[in-house]
Amino acid sequence: MAKLKITLKKSIIGRKKDHIATVNALGLKKIGKSVEQNDTPQIRGMINKVSYLLEIEELQ
DSSP states (O other): OOEEEEEEOSOOTTSOHHHHHHHHHTTOOSTTOEEEEEOOHHHHHHHHHTGGGEEEEEEO
16 A cells, blocks of 8 residues: 655644644644555545645655
8 A cells, every 4th residue: 555754834823623633643743744544535634634835755
């Protein structure tokens, strides 16, 4: 299964509560930190919701 490297690029301060919860559910806490997640429809949906805060890189 393909992997995604997800990096938090912008602060979650002052964002909607559901956007903050989505970023936390992805496993991101601090700006500049990255996590690797499997490329599933659920993760893609979470990324699409808060894409303006994230940077995405596809890993092989």
